[in-house]
Amino acid sequence: MLLDRLKKITKKEIIADSVGKLFLRNLLKESLQYYVLDYVYSSAWGSSFLFKGGTCLRFCFGLPRLSEDLDFDIKNYKEFNLKKFCQSLSDYFIKKLQFKEFGLKVAKNNQQVYLKFPLMDQLGLKENNSESPILFLRLDLNPVDSNIYQEEISLISDDDFNFIIKRYALTDLFASKLAAILERTFKKGKGDIITFKGRDYFDLIWFLQKNIKPNFLRLENITGVKKNQLIKKIDNKVNQINLDYLKEDLLPLFRKRDFVNSFCNSFSELYQTNKNLFNTL
Structure with missing residues (x-):
């Protein structure tokens, strides 16, 4: 299902040059963002994850540009178990979605998680050995930086996904x-x-x-x-x-x-x- 969704996107795009390739990569990342958001907000993690940043603006308010990463502030951050989160996220992609090649790595003092999707070959987008076969999606996970805010929700719904986002x-x-x-x-x-x-x-x-x-x-x-x-x-x-x-x-x-x-x-x-x-x- 995941790969089929990305193949449909790839077929619609005409790549003229390196900038076109970067745009397509970001377009594919956006599709992957749906899967991550669906996982987070359909799980117990969603109660403490506050969505923010450009991707939040795009998903919830129609910001007319792509966004590369997923940014969250986490309430009760000291109680957040990064290891358990990463394991359950891996299980979602590997076991539930059957994307066996999925991987991830943690960086930047445990506040960034890079999701690795080695699928550029399967999409026909790796033209030479110098190009990475991996599509990376970064998650930024931070404590709430100010207690002055209002929490709201947004409904996200399309043919493949239905979930409710918790956001600023x-x-x-x-x-x-x-x-x-x-x-x-x-x-x-x-x-x-x-x-x-x-x-x-x-x-x-x-x-x-x-x-x-x-x-x-x-x-x-x-x-x-x-x-x-x-x-x-x-x-x-x-x-x-x-x-x-x-x-x-x-x-x-x-x-x-x-x-x-x-x-x-x-x-x-x-x-x-x-x-x-x-x-x-």
């Missing part, structure tokens, strides 16, 4: 996205160039255009940044954006690269047009 409210998700923009940095290349996740800035425009009010108390609790300091700090981050890096991060998340080019070229204007929302809150 949209206003809390916006606060967490702003915290990521303010605090998250990455090193790129041999020169360890400090950069950013372009997807965070796409999501920022998405939130602003939907007139979502961030949970300012949550944001301050996480970052120490007060409401009256926010615009200046976000402005500073936006002014440092390298449009090439913005484009590079977004391309594998959208089917239409012309849209990505247009978004990147228009980003500054989009931000200036929409940032006034902060002044009305």
Whole structure:
């Protein structure tokens, strides 16, 4: 069933180049995300797992981009048994779904779990020996970073899956996205160039255009940044954006690269047009 679902996706896509391959990989990951979410929220683990991040925005609110990972905050994190969780998740894929080749590894101080699906050969997507036959799906598992939030639920239902997700409210998700923009940095290349996740800035425009009010108390609790300091700090981050890096991060998340080019070229204007929302809150 799992492999058949992925084969259907693969047949529909036309791969023109390496960027197209990355998009297809992420599209396949999204299909696998359904299986993980179905497992989590159909099990006892679901009562303590709070879904968050870009994938939550996509599944629950229709964010129009792909997302690579699954992010959860876990209530009562000190009581969470990672070993037992990994074993039961493995049993789900290997025993219930009969995907015998499934594997996983734990990383980053036991807060990341990489699910390994060696199926690129079977999908006809491994063209040479330099390409990995494994499709990885990462789970980020963290303690709740602030007690200031509202818990909500969303129904996910299609031909193959039916489950109810437990997640943060949209206003809390916006606060967490702003915290990521303010605090998250990455090193790129041999020169360890400090950069950013372009997807965070796409999501920022998405939130602003939907007139979502961030949970300012949550944001301050996480970052120490007060409401009256926010615009200046976000402005500073936006002014440092390298449009090439913005484009590079977004391309594998959208089917239409012309849209990505247009978004990147228009980003500054989009931000200036929409940032006034902060002044009305």
